[in-house]
Amino acid sequence: MKTLNKVLLTGFSLVAAATLVGCGGDKAKTAQSPFVEINKDPFPSTYKALTSVPTLIKNVNVYDGLGNLIENTSVLLENGKIKAVGNKLPTPADDANVIDGKGKWLTPGIIDVHSHLGVYATPDTGSHADGNEMVKPVTAAVWAEHSLWPQDPGFRRALAGGVTAMQILPGSGNLIGGRGVTVKNLPNRVIQDMKFPDAPYGMKMACGENPKRVYGKKGGPMTRMGNVAGYRQAWADAQNYQRSWDKYKKDYDAGKDAKAPKRDLNLDTLAGVLRGDILVHMHCYRADDMGSMMDVMKEFNYQIASFQHAVEAYKIADKLAENNVCSAMWADWWGFKMEAYDGIRENIPMVANAKACAIVHSDSDQGIQRLNQEAAKALSDGQRAGINFSKADAWTWLTANPAKSLGIFDQTGSIEMGKNADIVIWSAEPFSTYSQAEMVFIDGGVAFDRNKPETWAVSDYELGQVAEGDRK
Amino acid sequence: MSKLTLTAIATITALTFSAGAQAEKIAIIGGTVHTMTEQGAIENATVLIEDGKISKVISQEVSTDASYRVIDAKGKVVTPGFIGAFTSLGLVEVSSWAGTNDASVAKSKLHAALDASLAVNPDSTLINISRIEGITSAATSVGNTDSIYKGRGAVITLGDDADPVMKKRAFMSIDLSNSGADVSGGSRAALWVDFRNALNEAIYAQSINFTPQTEWHGTLSKANVQALIPVVKGEMPLLVQIHRASDIRRIIKMTDNFKRLNVTLVGASEAWRVADEIAAAGMSVILNPESNLPYTFEQNGATLANAARLNDAGVNIAIGMNTHNIRLAPQHAGNAVANGLPWQAGLASLTTAPAKIYGIDKQVGSIKAGMQADVVIWSGDPLEVMHAPTNVIINGEEVPLESRQTKLRDRYLKIDNEKPQQYTRP
Numbered sequence: 001m002k003t004l005n006k007v008l009l010t011g012f013s014l015v016a017a018a019t020l021v022g023c024g025g026d027k028a029k030t031a032q033s034p035f036v037e038i039n040k041d042p043f044p045s046t047y048k049a050l051t052s053v054p055t056l057i058k059n060v061n062v063y064d065g066l067g068n069l070i071e072n073t074s075v076l077l078e079n080g081k082i083k084a085v086g087n088k089l090p091t092p093a094d095d096a097n098v099i100d101g102k103g104k105w106l107t108p109g110i111i112d113v114h115s116h117l118g119v120y121a122t123p124d125t126g127s128h129a130d131g132n133e134m135v136k137p138v139t140a141a142v143w144a145e146h147s148l149w150p151q152d153p154g155f156r157r158a159l160a161g162g163v164t165a166m167q168i169l170p171g172s173g174n175l176i177g178g179r180g181v182t183v184k185n186l187p188n189r190v191i192q193d194m195k196f197p198d199a200p201y202g203m204k205m206a207c208g209e210n211p212k213r214v215y216g217k218k219g220g221p222m223t224r225m226g227n228v229a230g231y232r233q234a235w236a237d238a239q240n241y242q243r244s245w246d247k248y249k250k251d252y253d254a255g256k257d258a259k260a261p262k263r264d265l266n267l268d269t270l271a272g273v274l275r276g277d278i279l280v281h282m283h284c285y286r287a288d289d290m291g292s293m294m295d296v297m298k299e300f301n302y303q304i305a306s307f308q309h310a311v312e313a314y315k316i317a318d319k320l321a322e323n324n325v326c327s328a329m330w331a332d333w334w335g336f337k338m339e340a341y342d343g344i345r346e347n348i349p350m351v352a353n354a355k356a357c358a359i360v361h362s363d364s365d366q367g368i369q370r371l372n373q374e375a376a377k378a379l380s381d382g383q384r385a386g387i388n389f390s391k392a393d394a395w396t397w398l399t400a401n402p403a404k405s406l407g408i409f410d411q412t413g414s415i416e417m418g419k420n421a422d423i424v425i426w427s428a429e430p431f432s433t434y435s436q437a438e439m440v441f442i443d444g445g446v447a448f449d450r451n452k453p454e455t456w457a458v459s460d461y462e463l464g465q466v467a468e469g470d471r472k
Numbered sequence: 473m474s475k476l477t478l479t480a481i482a483t484i485t486a487l488t489f490s491a492g493a494q495a496e497k498i499a500i501i502g503g504t505v506h507t508m509t510e511q512g513a514i515e516n517a518t519v520l521i522e523d524g525k526i527s528k529v530i531s532q533e534v535s536t537d538a539s540y541r542v543i544d545a546k547g548k549v550v551t552p553g554f555i556g557a558f559t560s561l562g563l564v565e566v567s568s569w570a571g572t573n574d575a576s577v578a579k580s581k582l583h584a585a586l587d588a589s590l591a592v593n594p595d596s597t598l599i600n601i602s603r604i605e606g607i608t609s610a611a612t613s614v615g616n617t618d619s620i621y622k623g624r625g626a627v628i629t630l631g632d633d634a635d636p637v638m639k640k641r642a643f644m645s646i647d648l649s650n651s652g653a654d655v656s657g658g659s660r661a662a663l664w665v666d667f668r669n670a671l672n673e674a675i676y677a678q679s680i681n682f683t684p685q686t687e688w689h690g691t692l693s694k695a696n697v698q699a700l701i702p703v704v705k706g707e708m709p710l711l712v713q714i715h716r717a718s719d720i721r722r723i724i725k726m727t728d729n730f731k732r733l734n735v736t737l738v739g740a741s742e743a744w745r746v747a748d749e750i751a752a753a754g755m756s757v758i759l760n761p762e763s764n765l766p767y768t769f770e771q772n773g774a775t776l777a778n779a780a781r782l783n784d785a786g787v788n789i790a791i792g793m794n795t796h797n798i799r800l801a802p803q804h805a806g807n808a809v810a811n812g813l814p815w816q817a818g819l820a821s822l823t824t825a826p827a828k829i830y831g832i833d834k835q836v837g838s839i840k841a842g843m844q845a846d847v848v849i850w851s852g853d854p855l856e857v858m859h860a861p862t863n864v865i866i867n868g869e870e871v872p873l874e875s876r877q878t879k880l881r882d883r884y885l886k887i888d889n890e891k892p893q894q895y896t897r898p
Binding site for chain 2: 122123124125153154157209213314315332333334335336337338340341342343344345346350365366369370373376377379380381384385386431432433434435436461462465466467470471472
């Protein structure tokens with residue numbers, strides 16, 4: 001989110017009003033109150049990259065995240081960016097900054113579009129259950145970043161799995177759960193320190209079982225049809241809200257002393273979606289639920305960036321492609337509730353095979369540590385069913401596609417010149433169970449080096465506890 | 473490797489032929505066979521199966537007579553079928569909010585006396601989904617109760633058997649972790665007293681011939697105390713869910729007084745801190761090697777190195793704690809290997825280790841003559857996520873690699889837009 005200090009615009013608006021006075025006309029005599037505009041970024045990112053030095057990784061095999069495999073090449077990192085990829089790159093002055101990647105693999109850092117780290121932190125006590133504002137079906141007003149505990153030990157574990165960025169979402173008890181936040185996986189003292197610079201906001205919605213289970217005996221919705229009515233009413237309210245602000249601006253611009261509408265934090269977020277500023281990430285399992293939601297999307301003219309979990313995406317992969325909606329999926333989770341009963345292991349490759357956007361996600365503090373293996377399983381299950389993607393293709397499910405769905409692909413998600421140096425060096429081919437993230441760079445700085453325990457982050461919670469600083 | 477034309481084999485098979493057996497004779501030829509016996513791994517080996525049993529393991533390729541169906545395993549890996557170490561297979565179809573779930577018991581007067589073998593459903597869709605990925609048998613028990621007792625679990629086969637229970641009342645499962653303390657009034661100060669008292673009552677009850685008229689003034693009900701008698705006699709393995717190092721020391725200490733207890737630790741996030749003591753006590757551990765987060769204060773020591781450190785100390789470890797996705801046990805073992813566990817120990821954690829825990833190691837878990845013919849042929853290293861079974865043999869019968877999930881896959885792989893989807897048969 002760009003840092004725009006909208007408060008300053010108050011002064012700007014007064015100038016505009018004065019100009020109107022200069023133009024003459026009866027209305028010009030009406031004194032206008034300062035124009036009220038909503039600050040879209042009141043919690044700006046204070047992220048600072050780690051110190052970095054120019055680094056050359058030589059003789060390494062690269063999955064670039066765009067579907068290409070480049071064997072035995074070099075990658076140069078400089079000023080936190082990917083400076084060049086190729087064979088005759090300049091060597092940094094200091095030998096210490098040359099890494100021999102022989103027998104190793106380099107990829108873009110993994111991006112998880114569905115995490116609850118920090119909002120359901122470990123230890124998972126009631127005290128830390130800050131991810132699900134289950135007090136009413138629509139809580140678009142809440143922001144996950146206001147729950148996020150940067151001291152969650154899970155961040156460091158995810159880093160050891162090669163995860164350089166993730167979206168932290170509120171939970172799925174509500175029709176509309178609130179805003180998510182995209183973070184760099186470099187925890188620091190306050191939440192703002194982790195916020196991914198210039199990442200758009202996401203908004204969490206949830207289909208199906210969860211909202212009806214939570215609200216069925218608390219005033220509803222208690223059915224899927226109740227769910228859909230709830231979303232539609234929320235969008236209709238947001239349209240109304242948007243119209244009232246549009247009218248205010250129009251009247252103000254016309255020189256009237258217009259009264260600003262009362263702010264409604266729920267509707268601020270929903271209107272942000274309708275404006276296209278905020279991306280919708282929607283927890284839906286069943287194909288029919290996703291079908292209904294794509295119609296709601298068209299009715300109210302917004303875009304669903306992704307269906308999350310999307311256990312039945314394989315049933316409607318063609319429709320997902322037509323509607324340009326990504327599916328974020330597990331490799332093999334299934335059966336823990338009815339809407340997960342039709343889960344199959346070929347879901348991810350079948351979605352990709354229909355030319356729809358496929359993403360591997362975790363929704364798990366364990367799964368986030370091994371997303372490369374999740375992609376590997378999906379890839380090989382697809383291959384056995386006759387869907388022949390390459391490993392390089394499958395890596396797009398872990399980096400480029402999630403980055404696109406989060407609106408940060410201009411900055412990260414592929415090995416390309418000028419992109420952030422968010423990269424992983426793997427000890428072996430990363431579709432092997434035995435391969436491990438050996439070094440993880442975020443913006444060119446070394447965030448994790450498996451061979452140097454002094455680089456292993458230790459959260460405040462872990463200090464002074466059993467096994468502080470141990471291998472995790 | 474030269475081929476042997478086996479007259480000798482024919483003689484042996486003739487000797488073991490039993491008139492009633494209709495099961496196919498199978499020869500698995502040319503694979504790398506991990507016997508999990510003192511024979512170790514044998515390249516280009518032959519495994520002969522007859523009458524539901526492994527009849528012979530030969531350390532070279534042989535040509536068999538026409539009575540055998542030959543499975544070519546060249547370039548492949550052959551292992552014993554994997555054993556789900558700690559599951560609720562057969563007891564649950566959908567765990568949450570979907571009607572009866574036999575793996576969950578609340579408000580029953582039965583605690584230790586719960587009997588999983590009576591609830592096992594051989595038609596559960598989880599059976600086929602699990603077995604086509606190499607799980608051929610499993611320990612199964614109730615997972616959730618409102619007491620420390622999860623009752624008596626069973627060992628089941630995942631083969632086509634109307635009665636899949638291989639061993640009923642095979643073990644007792646209890647919870648001595650935080651959650652056990654929570655249902656004991658909220659404190660270990662109550663939990664351990666209750667547990668010790670229960671064992672003492674069971675010892676006392678050994679000498680009683682219970683009838684409905686028997687006077688009994690123990691704190692446990694008659695049914696529950698009777699269920700604990702085989703445990704204190706050491707005839708029934710006791711599976712103890714536990715995490716904290718100090719709790720593990722306490723259960724070890726208790727075996728000074730209850731010497732016959734045959735304890736296996738389950739979960740055991742901090743077991744590596746007590747590894748030598750566990751090894752000295754001869755206890756096995758069933759664990760999830762990927763569990764490396766401090767979910768509770770009792771798991772602050774959780775680390776990916778747990779499996780490797782326990783193995784280094786000589787502890788028998790089994791891997792595979794899941795139900796719907798027990799098929800991921802090989803991946804879990806692979807990750808233990810990636811974090812320091814020797815590969816052979818990783819394979820043992822899925823085969824001989826759980827077999828030993830449940831006292832079924834004379835029946836399953838290894839490939840040698842006389843064992844139940846649970847054999848899986850893999851496209852490659854079974855602990856690698858990209859490999860999978862190409863053939864699964866359970867009780868001497870090759871099972872089709874089909875499940876409800878493969879049928880869903882096949883229907884949607886060939887969807888016909890000209891007619892409603894429900895008219896497409898996979």
